[in-house]
Every structure is written in structure tokens, then in C-alpha cells.
Amino acid sequence: MLTIEFKKTVQNEKKFSHSFLILLIYFCSCNNSNIGTTEQNKAGIVREVKSIVINGDSIHYVDIGKGDPVIFVHGTLGDYRTWQGQMDTFAKNHRVIAYSRRFAYPNKQVINDSADYTVVPHAEDLAELIKALNLKPVHLVGHSYGAFTALLTTMDHPELIRSLTLGEPPVASLLENVAGGDTIMNNFFTKAAKPAVAAFNNNDNRKAAAAFLDGVIGDSLFWSNLSQQTQAIMMDNTLELRGVMLSKKTSPPLACTDIKKIKTPVLLLQGDKSTLFFASIMNELDRCLNTKERAILSNSSHGLEYENPLLFNKIVLEFIDKN
Numbered sequence: 001m002l003t004i005e006f007k008k009t010v011q012n013e014k015k016f017s018h019s020f021l022i023l024l025i026y027f028c029s030c031n032n033s034n035i036g037t038t039e040q041n042k043a044g045i046v047r048e049v050k051s052i053v054i055n056g057d058s059i060h061y062v063d064i065g066k067g068d069p070v071i072f073v074h075g076t077l078g079d080y081r082t083w084q085g086q087m088d089t090f091a092k093n094h095r096v097i098a099y100s101r102r103f104a105y106p107n108k109q110v111i112n113d114s115a116d117y118t119v120v121p122h123a124e125d126l127a128e129l130i131k132a133l134n135l136k137p138v139h140l141v142g143h144s145y146g147a148f149t150a151l152l153t154t155m156d157h158p159e160l161i162r163s164l165t166l167g168e169p170p171v172a173s174l175l176e177n178v179a180g181g182d183t184i185m186n187n188f189f190t191k192a193a194k195p196a197v198a199a200f201n202n203n204d205n206r207k208a209a210a211a212f213l214d215g216v217i218g219d220s221l222f223w224s225n226l227s228q229q230t231q232a233i234m235m236d237n238t239l240e241l242r243g244v245m246l247s248k249k250t251s252p253p254l255a256c257t258d259i260k261k262i263k264t265p266v267l268l269l270q271g272d273k274s275t276l277f278f279a280s281i282m283n284e285l286d287r288c289l290n291t292k293e294r295a296i297l298s299n300s301s302h303g304l305e306y307e308n309p310l311l312f313n314k315i316v317l318e319f320i321d322k323n
Contacts, residue, residue, distance in 0.1 A: 047087075049080075049106075054128045055121070060106055061099035061129075065091030068162070069135045070320065072098040073126065075144030076241050077209060077234040079104040082143070085309035090317065094139075099129060101149065103240035105233075117244040118251035119145070123152035130160045137162035139320045143304055144168055152254075154264050163323040165267040165316050166285065167304045168274060173253030174284040181280070188277040191215040197245050205238045212241060217301045218275040230306070256288040266292040267319040271300035271307065278302055293319060 051060045062080055070090055074082040079100040090096045101122050103109050126149055130138055139162050142150030147169035154161045175181035192215025199208035210223035213234070223231070266289050270282045286294055295315045300307040 052129070052132055054125050054132060057102055057109060057125075058107060059099055059102065059125065059129065061097055062087070063095070063097045063133075064088075065094055065096045067094040068320075069095045069097060069138040071126070071130070071135075071138050071140055072096070073140060073142035073146030073150050074098075074101065074104070075142075075146045076244070077213065077237050078143075078146070079106070079233065079237055081105075081233050083305065085306055086141075086313055086316075089313045094320070097133070101125065101146070101240075103237075103243065105236035109239075111239055111243045115243060115247075116249065117240060117247050118249055119148050119152055120251065122149040123156060126150065126153045127157045127160060130157075135160075139163045139165070139323070141165040141316055142167060142169065144170060144302065148251075151259075154262060155254075155258065158262070158264055161264050163265045163267070163320055164262075165269060165319065167269045168271070168278045168282060168302055169285075170278070171254050171281055171285070173255065174281050174288075175277075176253075177256065177284060178280045184277055184280055188215070188275065191218075193245065196241070200242050200245050205242065206235060208245070209234055209238050209241065212245075216275075217303065218273075219301065222301075256284065259285065259288040260290065262289060263291060265319075265323045267316065268292055268294040269297060269304065269312070269315065270294075271297050271302060271304055273299070273301040275302070295319075 047062045047064060049060055049062055051058045053059075060080065064087060072080075072083040072086060074080065080098040083098040087096055087098060100107050102125060103111075103115075103117070109115070122145075126140075137160055140150040140154065142148070142165065144167065147166040148171060150164060151166060151169050151171070154164050172185060175185050178184065192212050195211035195215070196208040199205075199211055214220050214222050226234075268282055268285055268289070270278060274282075282294075286292065297304055297308050297311055297315070300312075305312045
């Protein structure tokens with residue numbers, strides 16, 4: 001297992017911060033096959049959980065509804081179940097796919113020193129998933145690290161994407177153009193990453209998840225106020241968080257000049273209570289993107305789709321239906 005030795009200098013903290021800030025919040029078979037597993041949601045609807053081999057790994061997903069395809073991409077500490085508040089609503093008029101990114105439940109990848117926890121393999125997986133399911137250009141809806149994944153996929157494969165909804169992607173490199181960006185990044189790093197790494201090094205996954213999430217949201221009571229079901233889902237998904245916390249590999253930075261090239265319609269969606277870290281990145285995305293809309297989700301911080309699901313669904317569906 002890799003370990004991280006914290007340094008006192010801002011330079012080293014900044015280097016490490018790029019490694020973790022891009023990974024935030026939030027069932028073996030050949031091709032498109034059912035693994036004989038079902039899942040029941042709160043309304044009692046039984047959904048079939050399928051698996052497909054993508055880039056050599058089994059990826060699990062739920063696929064319901066008919067119409068133009070919408071793919072949900074969850075953040076760290078999440079999986080396909082993250083989108084329970086969206087699936088049925090969106091499936092009324094769309095084909096809806098919610099998948100678990102590699103390292104997420106119930107996929108079987110394991111943590112090791114050579115595993116790549118950056119955004120790159122996730123973006124490659126997403127592009128291959130769209131191709132493997134023979135989908136026409138899709139509407140991507142991503143949250144946090146899932147939004148970063150969706151953003152990079154759109155940049156690399158614009159022909160696959162019809163519209164893009166970005167729920168606070170942690171593109172930390174954009175803070176380089178923000179006044180006081182170093183301070184914003186390092187403050188966020190100190191509040192969210194340091195206590196999580198310390199807990200992981202003590203093999204306390206629950207404490208690590210709680211500390212990291214509280215830091216991301218900016219609320220020291222956020223984890224303790226979550227339902228037991230939501231906490232259980234997140235505890236099923238500490239593998240990726242542990243991997244990125246204890247890894248030295250960093251994701252490639254994105255620059256405003258790269259983002260300006262995007263021609264796909266983009267919806268920027270943020271919470272009205274989100275931290276300065278996310279608000280600053282969203283401001284930069286707004287500045288860099290040409291074809292975009294921006295909406296503020298009331299009574300929400302970084303949790304977005306599960307903090308205010310009704311308004312989230314309304315805003316995103318209206319955007320999708322226009323594009």
C-alpha cells in the first residue's frame with residue numbers, strides 16, 4: 001500500500017491537492033449480459049442489474065425506459081444507486097442508464113499500487129460504454145468526479161455527446177486563473193484530504209469517508225445527518241477514495257483554452273450553498289465555455305441531486321428537452 005508523507009511547504013501540498021481534488025463526491029461476463037441480479041427501489045420497482053466488459057473490466061449498470069439516451073455518471077463515494085431520485089422521473093420519456101464507474105460497487109476491481117485512479121481511465125470507459133451499447137449521441141449528466149469524467153469524455157469524443165450537464169466538476173487546474181486560487185485550493189485540501197488520509201492510514205474507512213465528505217460539503221455535521229442507507233452506499237464505495245488518497249499519480253490538468261473548444265451544449269449546475277472551491281471552478285467554466293447555460297440549485301451544497309432532487313430533475317430535464 002502506498003503511503004503519503006505530508007510536507008510543510010505549500011508547493012508540496014499543492015502538488016498533492018491536484019491528486020485528490022479531482023475525486024470528490026458524489027453488480028464476469030462477456031459484452032452486454034445480465035448477471036442474474038435485480039435491485040428494488042423505494043417504490044418497489046425491480047430493476048435488472050446488467051454487466052458489460054469495458055476495457056477489460058466488468059462494469060455494472062441499470063438500463064430502463066425508452067427514448068433518447070441519458071447516462072448518469074456518479075462521483076466518488078457513489079455508484080449507480082446514487083441516481084435513485086432521478087431514474088424513474090427521467091425514464092418516463094428517455095432511455096436512462098446509470099452505471100458504476102470502475103472501483104465502484106458492485107464492480108470487482110481491487111486496489112493496487114499500479115491502478116490508475118485519475119479521470120483518464122474513467123473517461124475512456126464512458127466512451128467505450130456508449131459505443132458498446134450502440135447508443136446514438138447521448139445526454140451526459142455528471143456529478144462531481146463523474147462530471148469531470150463526462151467533461152473529459154465530451155472533449156475527447158464530441159461525436160458521442162448530444163448535451164452535457166456538469167454538476168460541480170472539481171477541475172482544480174482552473175483555479176490557477178483565479179485570484180487567491182492557491183489559498184482556496186490549499187484550504188480545501190487541509191479540510192478534506194488531510195483528515196481522510198490520516199484515517200485511511202489507520203485503516204478507519206468510515207472515519208475517512210466522513211471526514212472527506214464533511215470537508216467537501218463544508219459542513220462538519222453532514223455525514224452524521226445522512227440516512228443509514230446513504231451512509232451504507234458510500235461505505236460500499238470507499239475503494240476509489242482510498243486509492244486516490246494514497247496515490248501519487250495526478251490527473252492531467254485542463255486549461256481554459258481546452259474547454260473553449262467544446263461545441264456541445266452544456267448546463268452548469270451548482271448549489272447555492274456550495275463552498276468557494278466549487279463556486280470558483282464553476283465561474284471559470286462559465287467564462288471558458290461558449291455554448292452553455294448556468295443554473296443555481298437552491299437549498300443545496302455539493303450534494304445536488306440528492307439534496308434537492310425535485311428541482312435538479314426539473315432543471316436538467318428542461319435543458320435536455322431543448323437539446
